[in-house]
Amino acid sequence: MTHVESTSVAVSRRIEAGASEIFQILADPRRHTEIDGSEMLRGAITDSVVSGVGDVFAMRMYYEQFGDYEMNNHVVEFELDRRITWEPERRDLEEDMWHHRWGFELTPDGAGATVVTETFDCSRAPEEGRNAVKNGQAWLGAMTATLERLDALCTGKPAAHAAS
Numbered sequence: 001m002t003h004v005e006s007t008s009v010a011v012s013r014r015i016e017a018g019a020s021e022i023f024q025i026l027a028d029p030r031r032h033t034e035i036d037g038s039e040m041l042r043g044a045i046t047d048s049v050v051s052g053v054g055d056v057f058a059m060r061m062y063y064e065q066f067g068d069y070e071m072n073n074h075v076v077e078f079e080l081d082r083r084i085t086w087e088p089e090r091r092d093l094e095e096d097m098w099h100h101r102w103g104f105e106l107t108p109d110g111a112g113a114t115v116v117t118e119t120f121d122c123s124r125a126p127e128e129g130r131n132a133v134k135n136g137q138a139w140l141g142a143m144t145a146t147l148e149r150l151d152a153l154c155t156g157k158p159a160a161h162a163a164s
Contacts, residue, residue: 008119008120008121008123009119009120009140009143010118010119010120011117011118011140011143012115012116012117012147013116013147013148013150013151014109014113014114014115014116015113015114015115015116015147015150015151015155016112016113016151016155017112017113017114017154017155018108018112018114019081019082019106019107019108019114020081022114022116022154023081023082023084023106025150025153026104026150027050028049028050029044029047029049029050029057029058029059029073030044031153032044032059034149034153035146035149035150035153036142036146036149037143037145037147037148038145038146040062040063041060041061042059042060043059044058044060045057045058045059045070045091046059050075050078050084051078052075052078053075054075055075055078056072056075057072057073057075058070058072059073069091070090070091070092071090071091072088072089072090072091073086073087073088073089074086074087074088074089077103083103083104083105083106084103084104085101085102085103085104085119086101086102086103087100087101088100088102100120100122101119101120101121101122102118102119102120104116104117104118105119116150118143118146120143145159
């Protein structure tokens with residue numbers, strides 16, 4: 001299921017795994033490359049699991065327009081087994097943060113299943129940032145692929161397709 005607002009997008013998927021199991025993967029930056037549907041992540045710099053608001057985890061990234069770069073991700077929402085959200089900022093450049101947010105919300109859905117919703121919110125970003133990602137719509141394919149990979153990781157079922 002996909003939901004689009006003017007400056008945020010969300011993709012949901014029901015995964016046959018408990019919220020705790022799923023959250024353990026989402027809170028561990030070392031696991032993010034396993035589920036990354038954008039294929040931009042190159043690895044975690046930080047090796048500690050996120051434990052609350054205020055934590056910062058760093059990732060190595062690659063994007064054709066930027067080449068290799070690094071991001072600090074500032075955790076702004078954290079509810080154990082329920083919600084994790086962060087605001088990324090370039091770690092390797094001095095520039096203003098765009099204050100866009102990536103997050104996951106987990107909603108139990110029956111015995112042993114969870115609806116996972118990934119959200120990209122660029123409502124706090126400057127206009128140039130919102131335009132660069134088409135108000136988040138540029139990420140829908142990657143978000144769908146991320147949830148497919150998360151599902152496959154949790155259930156052992158193969159992901160249907162790679163990122164668009």
